[in-house]
Amino acid sequence: MSSKIEELQTYLNTHLEGKFTSSVLALGELTLEIPARSWLDVCNFLRHDEQTQFEQLSDLCGVDYIAYGKAEWDTHASSTGFSRAVQAPSVDPFDFDQAKIKDEPSEAVAGKRFAVVVHLLSIKRNRRIRLRTFCEDNAYPVVPSVVRIWNSANWYEREAFDLFGIMFNHHPDLRRILTDYGFIGHPLRKDFPLAGQVEMRYDPLQKRVIYEPVSIVTQPGVPRVIRQDQPSIASQERDN
Amino acid sequence: MPEIRNFTLNFGPAHPAAHGVLRLVLEMDGEMIVRADPHIGLLHRGTEKLVESKPYNQSIGYMDRLDYVSMMCNEHGYVLAIEKLLGIEVPIRAQYIRTMFDEITRILNHLLWIAGHSLDVGAMTMFLYAFREREDLMDAYEAVSGARLHATYYRPGGVNRDLPDSMPQYEKTRWRDEAEVKRQNANRQGSLLDFLEDFTNRFPGKVDEYETLLTDNRIWKQRLVGVGVVSPERALQMGFTGPMLRGSGFAWDLRKKQPYAAYSQIDFDIPVGTNGDSYDRYLVRIEEMRQSNRIIKQCIDWLRHHQGPVRSDNHKVTPPKRADMKHDMEALIHHFKLMTEGYCLPEGEAYAAIEHPKGEFACYLISDGANKPYRLKIRAPGFAHLSGMNEMARGHMLSDVVAIIGSQDIVFGEVDR
Numbered sequence: 001m002s003s004k005i006e007e008l009q010t011y012l013n014t015h016l017e018g019k020f021t022s023s024v025l026a027l028g029e030l031t032l033e034i035p036a037r038s039w040l041d042v043c044n045f046l047r048h049d050e051q052t053q054f055e056q057l058s059d060l061c062g063v064d065y066i067a068y069g070k071a072e073w074d075t076h077a078s079s080t081g082f083s084r085a086v087q088a089p090s091v092d093p094f095d096f097d098q099a100k101i102k103d104e105p106s107e108a109v110a111g112k113r114f115a116v117v118v119h120l121l122s123i124k125r126n127r128r129i130r131l132r133t134f135c136e137d138n139a140y141p142v143v144p145s146v147v148r149i150w151n152s153a154n155w156y157e158r159e160a161f162d163l164f165g166i167m168f169n170h171h172p173d174l175r176r177i178l179t180d181y182g183f184i185g186h187p188l189r190k191d192f193p194l195a196g197q198v199e200m201r202y203d204p205l206q207k208r209v210i211y212e213p214v215s216i217v218t219q220p221g222v223p224r225v226i227r228q229d230q231p232s233i234a235s236q237e238r239d240n
Numbered sequence: 241m242p243e244i245r246n247f248t249l250n251f252g253p254a255h256p257a258a259h260g261v262l263r264l265v266l267e268m269d270g271e272m273i274v275r276a277d278p279h280i281g282l283l284h285r286g287t288e289k290l291v292e293s294k295p296y297n298q299s300i301g302y303m304d305r306l307d308y309v310s311m312m313c314n315e316h317g318y319v320l321a322i323e324k325l326l327g328i329e330v331p332i333r334a335q336y337i338r339t340m341f342d343e344i345t346r347i348l349n350h351l352l353w354i355a356g357h358s359l360d361v362g363a364m365t366m367f368l369y370a371f372r373e374r375e376d377l378m379d380a381y382e383a384v385s386g387a388r389l390h391a392t393y394y395r396p397g398g399v400n401r402d403l404p405d406s407m408p409q410y411e412k413t414r415w416r417d418e419a420e421v422k423r424q425n426a427n428r429q430g431s432l433l434d435f436l437e438d439f440t441n442r443f444p445g446k447v448d449e450y451e452t453l454l455t456d457n458r459i460w461k462q463r464l465v466g467v468g469v470v471s472p473e474r475a476l477q478m479g480f481t482g483p484m485l486r487g488s489g490f491a492w493d494l495r496k497k498q499p500y501a502a503y504s505q506i507d508f509d510i511p512v513g514t515n516g517d518s519y520d521r522y523l524v525r526i527e528e529m530r531q532s533n534r535i536i537k538q539c540i541d542w543l544r545h546h547q548g549p550v551r552s553d554n555h556k557v558t559p560p561k562r563a564d565m566k567h568d569m570e571a572l573i574h575h576f577k578l579m580t581e582g583y584c585l586p587e588g589e590a591y592a593a594i595e596h597p598k599g600e601f602a603c604y605l606i607s608d609g610a611n612k613p614y615r616l617k618i619r620a621p622g623f624a625h626l627s628g629m630n631e632m633a634r635g636h637m638l639s640d641v642v643a644i645i646g647s648q649d650i651v652f653g654e655v656d657r
Contacts, residue, residue, distance in 0.1 A: 026588060026589075027324055027325070027327075027588065027590055029589075029590070029591060031589070055476045055477075056476050056477075056479060057479060058479065058481075058593070058600060058602065058619060059591075059602060059604060059617065059619040061604065061615075061617040063606065063615050064615075067614075068608050068614060069608045069609070071610060117604070117617075119591055119602070119604065119619070121600075123476065123490060123492050126497050126498070128591070130589075130591065150477065150479070151477045151478050151479075152477065152478050152479025152624050152627065152628075154627055155623060155624070155626075155627035156623075159623075163288075176281075177280060177281060178280065178281035178284045178656060178657070179281060179284065180281070187286060187289060188288060188289055192289075194289060194290070194293050221293070221294070222294065222295050222298075222580065222581060222582065222611070222612075223581075224610050224611065224612050225581060225584065225610060225611050226584065226608065226609045226610045226611075227584045227609070227611075228609070
């Protein structure tokens with residue numbers, strides 16, 4: 001299995017030279033990182049080339065890299081000891097009129113924030129590959145749509161648009177798919193609060209369902225910790 | 241001259257044949273479908289968002305609730321992704337237990353599918369038959385995990401505990417007398433494996449019963465043959481997997497092609513259809529139940545003769561034994577760290593796919609080295625299948641839409657996530 005993947009890697013290195021920025025082979029999975037401008041070229045090649053023939057798009061998803069590698073709790077031992085617990089983030093109440101403006105990313109991010117990740121499967125060759133492309137613009141992320149190459153991308157791209165706000169150029173029908181009709185915001189972005197921004201209830205006075213800013217406060221449960229001092233479990237396993 | 245135009249029909253979300261909460265907006269030309277636009281998301285619970293806020297082990301329960309009729313298979317996809325990133329070994333006995341419960345789950349799923357599908361098409365009896373057998377399998381779930389549906393039984397590094405030596409018994413009540421209880425408990429005297437063996441001996445006969453009712457039934461064939469035909473090329477294009485792909489003629493099964501758990505040790509066949517219509521998919525799933533039965537038999541046989549651990553002894557990931565914690569400081573610390581903070585996964589990403597009863601279920605996990613997933617994308621087979629609804633339903637009658645939904649085996653827990 002792994003040698004087949006290595007073959008594929010060398011094949012792509014020669015035939016797609018300059019069209020991707022990196023190709024990484026880890027855990028038996030090949031990942032290509034592709035700049036947005038050659039995204040469609042590479043996809044077309046992988047779909048139609050005799051040696052690759054990735055006939056099926058298994059999965060397409062968005063990723064928001066804004067908080068990558070950020071922990072909530074510092075575990076480095078120091079002379080003063082560990083920091084304690086986690087502060088609840090202060091959240092401004094949701095403002096319906098300002099909603100559209102607040103939808104824009106609040107802080108300037110170093111580097112590219114949004115990525116689209118695609119998993120392809122070749123049934124004929126029994127191989128998988130992962131492609132990733134980063135969106136150039138953090139405020140208005142756009143990626144060319146691959147619906148014409150793989151029709152199954154249609155709903156996956158709608159989902160990525162709905163949850164992350166990533167736009168897909170030339171998508172035939174880019175609508176929200178999972179969230180409510182008239183939903184504001186993109187819930188899987190890292191700056192979207194876990195409890196959401198609005199809650200819904202029936203108002204007996206107005207005799208209709210109304211939306212209000214959420215009243216509950218999310219308490220941090222288990223803090224997010226990144227441990228460098230912990231010996232890797234995998235390497236420990238190997239020593240045993 | 242009156243103006244003739246298409247009209248729009250709203251199907252669901254509370255229609256009994258909508259299998260949950262599907263809302264279909266159908267554009268009709270008379271009785272014929274011109275365009276079907278499924279509106280999904282009415283059962284969206286934000287699983288992928290919730291998972292990001294919890295340590296890895298606390299999210300196994302969410303996986304049960306994705307496709308809520310094939311619970312353990314969902315868990316399997318999730319724990320496989322974690323194990324892949326951690327690089328830990330799963331004991332062989334746990335592999336076999338997982339294989340066995342995956343197949344039990346497959347039968348559970350297909351039984352519910354045939355019950356719902358035939359009820360939609362008009363065969364009431366099948367529903368009662370299928371639920372009779374489901375009861376036994378859910379008892380197996382209960383024996384092993386304490387829960388009939390949402391088991392949370394698979395854990396990274398193995399399964400939660402070994403198979404029990406005894407089965408839960410029925411008890412006498414005001415409505416159930418001694419003789420009745422004795423009859424009900426007759427096959428529950430031995431271990432779980434004895435109970436399952438008894439089931440596997442009975443089950444092929446039950447499948448024959450279903451087939452007697454349906455396979456050559458004139459009404460059943462009139463409703464299914466030639467309905468929702470998917471050509472092999474289109475099936476690939478639309479991302480179909482599992483029985484939807486095999487019904488169109490591809491012998492593609494991850495259990496064979498990219499084996500996981502103990503499937504490489506086990507002998508079974510992949511049923512394949514030829515016409516790609518609803519009837520072929522029905523035949524494929526019926527045969528899959530028989531094959532699953534075969535796999536369970538082989539697993540029972542293996543498990544009877546091979547004892548051993550069912551959980552990895554790497555206590556960074558799996559909790560130590562309760563008895564060890566009483567005298568071993570190290571074990572106590574491990575337990576405390578595991579139950580409070582959880583474990584950190586090494587930085588990286590993994591895509592773990594399994595052959596779920598409905599198709600390819602996969603978890604794409606990105607870790608930045610923290611004790612919680614950075615991103616977990618759940619690739620649900622039903623999502624891709626439902627996106628093909630428009631193409632499958634176009635040109636068919638309104639009543640065929642119900643047959644197509646049934647034949648796609650849609651469950652909204654996984655489509656909406």
